Amino acid sequence: MNIHEYQAKQLLKTYGAPVAEGVAITSADEAAAAAAKLPGPLYVVKSQIHAGGRGKGKFKELGPDSKGGVRLAKSIDEVVANAKEMLGNTLVTKQTGPAGKQVNRLYIEDGADIARELYLSILVDRSAGGVAFVVSTEGGMDIEAVAEETPDKIVTVNIDPVAGVTDTDVAKIQQALALEEPAKGEMATLARQLYKAFTEKDMSLLEINPLIVMENGHIRVLDAKVSFDGNAMFRHPEVAELRDLTEEDAKEIEASKYDLAYVALDGTIGCMVNGAGLAMATMDIIKLYGEEPANFLDVGGGASKEKVTAAFKIITADPNVKGILVNIFGGIMRCDVIAEGVIAAVKEVGLKVPLVVRLEGTNVAQGKALLDGSGLAITSADDLDDAAQKIVAAVK
Numbered sequence: 149m150n151i152h153e154y155q156a157k158q159l160l161k162t163y164g165a166p167v168a169e170g171v172a173i174t175s176a177d178e179a180a181a182a183a184a185k186l187p188g189p190l191y192v193v194k195s196q197i198h199a200g201g202r203g204k205g206k207f208k209e210l211g212p213d214s215k216g217g218v219r220l221a222k223s224i225d226e227v228v229a230n231a232k233e234m235l236g237n238t239l240v241t242k243q244t245g246p247a248g249k250q251v252n253r254l255y256i257e258d259g260a261d262i263a264r265e266l267y268l269s270i271l272v273d274r275s276a277g278g279v280a281f282v283v284s285t286e287g288g289m290d291i292e293a294v295a296e297e298t299p300d301k302i303v304t305v306n307i308d309p310v311a312g313v314t315d316t317d318v319a320k321i322q323q324a325l326a327l328e329e330p331a332k333g334e335m336a337t338l339a340r341q342l343y344k345a346f347t348e349k350d351m352s353l354l355e356i357n358p359l360i361v362m363e364n365g366h367i368r369v370l371d372a373k374v375s376f377d378g379n380a381m382f383r384h385p386e387v388a389e390l391r392d393l394t395e396e397d398a399k400e401i402e403a404s405k406y407d408l409a410y411v412a413l414d415g416t417i418g419c420m421v422n423g424a425g426l427a428m429a430t431m432d433i434i435k436l437y438g439e440e441p442a443n444f445l446d447v448g449g450g451a452s453k454e455k456v457t458a459a460f461k462i463i464t465a466d467p468n469v470k471g472i473l474v475n476i477f478g479g480i481m482r483c484d485v486i487a488e489g490v491i492a493a494v495k496e497v498g499l500k501v502p503l504v505v506r507l508e509g510t511n512v513a514q515g516k517a518l519l520d521g522s523g524l525a526i527t528s529a530d531d532l533d534d535a536a537q538k539i540v541a542a543v544k
């Protein structure tokens with residue numbers, strides 16, 4: 149689960165991290181009052197979307213000469229003018245994809261005098277089996293390019309889960325970032341505050357890019373991207389409240405209500421499968437025969453008729469879907485239950501695209517008989533190859 153920059157900063161502030169003053173707004177009418185609460189004379193107007201690269205992004209509606217999604221303003225009037233231009237428009241960045249994201253919220257923030265832009269993140273380092281700090285002096289720009297072109301400028305400091313952030317770890321971070329006082333001492337405190345926030349709140353990523361050293365020598369968290377481990381959200385109702393459903397795929401939200409593991413993709417073949425491994429294999433074989441899956445969908449081991457119906461509705465609601473492949477192995481799940489679910493769903497939502505069903509396992513004969521006797525235009529398949537070839541042929 150992701151949250152907005154302004155929410156991440158509010159959270160980090162409760163751990164004592166140095167963040168600028170700022171006010172979040174959702175309409176341009178609020179812009180002047182928001183800016184008036186800040187010290188000035190420099191303000192920053194920041195688009196709040198769940199994607200990075202906002203500074204270098206462009207607003208679709210404003211054409212190729214569009215200014216970015218993070219803008220400096222030298223007066224309250226400029227704040228208001230920028231807010232009017234940004235709110236409601238679609239920001240396209242490297243991370244949003246070509247469709248972009250609508251900006252429904254802005255964060256008006258106190259402008260900082262930046263001397264240096266650094267990079268600092270905390271993440272789960274799977275190869276080391278623990279949490280790690282990743283730092284670089286080359287912050288503020290495309291960190292992926294730094295990783296590719298000058299990987300020696302990125303330093304990883306692994307943290308022992310029992311010892312936590314030690315003085316040795318802090319020294320490594322201070323040295324890697326080439327910090328001098330007072331920033332150096334402030335970094336020691338900040339590293340521990342951020343680590344505490346990361347572990348207490350079950351974060352999976354905490355990225356500060358840039359972390360800045362200001363002209364006055366002090367450090368400040370200038371951007372903050374935080375992702376949480378979705379499986380731990382039951383422990384943090386206060387964090388779950390920060391979820392912004394307008395930033396998420398509507399089909400994925402619907403799927404989560406039915407406990408379906410669903411990920412929307414760009415292809416044309418809707419897939420309904422049980423078991424993550426089988427779902428992956430089904431996506432692979434669709435690609436092998438020359439088409440692309442429209443989604444990943446695992447209905448789980450013990451799916452009910454209601455769950456199958458919900459899954460079917462979610463798949464058919466996607467306008468890109470040109471054909472549907474149901475691939476179920478009846479282990480715990482019975483093939484006749486799947487067949488009933490498919491029939492009920494087709495009767496309810498109608499079938500406007502070809503449907504291929506491959507069933508195998510418990511009660512497969514009853515399942516196939518139900519499908520055959522349903523009077524619906526369902527093509528049955530015997531194995532995975534057969535199923536993939538049939539659905540690909542049907543959509544071509």
Ligand code: ADP
Nearest residue numbers: 192200201202203218258259260288357358371
């Ligand atoms: P993104 O990473 O999505 O592009 P950032 O929050 O990192 O967004 O902002 C982009 C750039 O804008 C920063 O690298 C920094 O140079 C500048 N910037 C952001 N916030 C401020 C601020 N409060 N004061 C001064 N400059 C800022």
Ligand code: MG
Nearest residue numbers: 201357358371
């Ligand atoms: Mg940034």
